[in-house]
Amino acid sequence: MEGNFIASAKTLFLDDFGDGKIDKAFKFTGQDPKWVEKGGALSQTKKSVGDVCHAIIVDREYPKAITIQAKLRVDEWESGAYARSGISVRVNLAGNGLCFLFSDHRVAKPRTGAAFLNDHVAWGSLVQYEWDVKGWYWFQLQIDAKDKMY
Template identity: 35%
Template sequence: MRTTLLRSGSAIAAAMGIALAASAGTLFHDDFEDASLDSVWLLDHPQNGAGDGPPVWVHADGVLSQTNPKPGDPTYAVIEGDGWPESYGVVAKVRLDEWEDHDRSRAGVGMWLDDTDNFQGYTWLIHERLTDTNMEFLNDGRAWFGAEETFEVALGDWYWVKASIDAGTGDIMGKVWPAAAGDHDPSTTAEPADWMSTFAFGGFGGVRPPTSRAGLNGGAGTGGGFSTASFDDVFVYDGDGPDVLTAVDAAGKASTTWGVLKTR
């Protein structure tokens, strides 16, 4: 089952005259179980540098995979939202399928993607290596944030990759942790309490305009680099993180459920 919510939950609630539970923060969710992708996904967009042909996104068996090892830069599966708050986050399950250590090898999640700038934005990535100083933020086409963190990953294993951007404080934050193949709700997993990396995003390549577009970064190979990746259970959220989005009345009793997470 897929839940697609293209307006801020708080905006919808205000329009309906109801309150939201504090943990209710899911703006968008896709588990890729439907036979075809929702029209909210944009898989073909302009790039700065061409690879060996365009990205090849394949939707099959409940996952979305980017299968061209050198797809060009940037390569995003873009979620075209509508009316999201400026501060939001993205979390998705990511699996590296093929990899060669190289600056152009990468996979992760992006925010504030700009359709006037080849859909570049801020992105939190597994980058360059699998075992050492391999987690890093990038302001696409402008600047790496530096101060790389280390989290060992293995080909064929799933990981939750999570990033959040706060327009009020000017901070961008990221973390990563292991996922089981059967995990579909990040709130039920052993998510680390602390962010792995936190930066003032304006200090690296300048401030990008907030947008209601997020995405899955599926690689950046051009002349060098070689990587492919798969994605599942993608959430865009506000507040403290993704959860079942439930409208509640003044007494705090659940009255309407707008979205549910998939179960298997």
């Protein structure tokens, strides 16, 4: 085959966080995290103790093969093996899902890693990437019908 191919997709959910109200499509996991929508962002205002803390969109069933995209900013970071922030798909109400995140797991220097994670199952490849607290980053995670992450 020759030529240029253009793929398009329908947007299934979008929130620009501009109205100051958390959409009722969200549910939250974790040990008592506090969330607020303010200044065009959804933010945790109270640190969550424990491994899993997610804002989950639960308004409908989503396709098995899906791509998600989000703009992410980490305002505070406490280094350690469990420090992480990113995006996830197929997250259950226990907080387990398929993730792409900033992480200090398996890095020599804090804030220098990004990795895939099948939460509570296995870590994927680590990518060396230096990032800054308070910087904005676009994250995109594509997953196919067989749970392979890209």
